[in-house]
Amino acid sequence: MVSETAGDRSPSPAVARALTVLETLVESDEELTLTALAKKANIPLATCASIVYTLEQRDYATRRVVGRSHFWRPTLRLYGLATQLIRKVDLSSVASREMRDLADQLGMPVHIGVLTGSSVVYVAKAAMPGFIQFDTFPGKVSHFNLTALGRAIAAYLPEEELTPLLGKLERGYGPKGKPVDEESFRAELARVAKQGFAVEDQEEQADIACLAAPFFAAGGHVTGAVGVTSFARDLTRDKRKQAQTGLVELAGVISARLGATDL
Incomplete structure (x- = not known):
């Protein structure tokens, strides 16, 4: 002070x-x-x-x-100013080297996503090495509650921004997709906030799983999330723990570069 x-x-x-x-x-x-x-x-x-x-x-x-x-x-007028500022920041360049390093380390693509309405827009990607590539790319749009990126962001939204989204929850098309209501989704967001990262396992799409951690701007406002996508069979046990740790650390790096403090 x-x-x-x-x-x-x-x-x-x-x-x-x-x-x-x-x-x-x-x-x-x-x-x-x-x-x-x-x-x-x-x-x-x-x-x-x-x-x-x-x-x-x-x-x-x-x-x-x-x-x-x-x-x-x-x-929340301050939040409005912060949001305008973030739109002028090229998030694809904020931590491009660290994203590349994590993708190489995990053998999984690393993405940054931001919330636009009830959708998550992928704005940056560090592709994994090798011939197999996932259908994730800058500009891709997914419904927020069906992605780890969206859940990681939603868990930290102020109530006045979260409430309108709760009327737009969608069921996934994957084998683990199930009807979702406000009560169960709020419980999921509470778990995300407690552990610091979000998980999506074959709900949006068969055989695909995702992890994501939120990052913040000055003032502590959630700005987006950084995540990885993998085959569900590969994102288990030690690899999952490694991804969780790497994402939380990378989210902290991005938050610091966006001016967030005391997180």
Whole structure:
């Protein structure tokens, strides 16, 4: 956290204080009163009030009024800005060398996917060595709940973004595809969030299995996922553990390069 003293040494102390207030709101696990916010940000109360009212005016903060108390929290406008920024980032080049290394290590193609509506779009691929190639390519579109990539992303979406997707769940065409409802899918997402990666095993397509781990941008917002595709018979035991470890590590590298911290 930037203190007021550090802010006063900044080229623009006013901007430094505004950013400190905004960061304090985002980092807090609960709504804050103006007094608590000023104390936590180490900024004079009157200055903090001016800043937070300006943030409210620009739709970066909102408040809940209970009696004479006002409880402040940030809005998702920041997420909207982050989303626009990520669209300008060439994700195919963020960790291309590391993707190539993991594909060579596992003998499996490595992909990056992002969520667009209720679909996952593959935006980058490091193909595996050899003659056998899977039908995965940049530009491919799959329904989000039928892919490990989509599940890895959905597990970390804020509720207001996840809820509309839950009405668009689809059954897979693979031998392990089964009817899916909101309750069971939420339970699956809870498992994904707990273990840090997602699995899809012959639900979308026969004989094919996938693993994926999410990555994040600044502010901790989920931005996409990195995953591998393999024959289901090959993605078991030690190989599966190796893939899980490699993907979680690679997702961490991508998150760091996108500005995510404290994950």
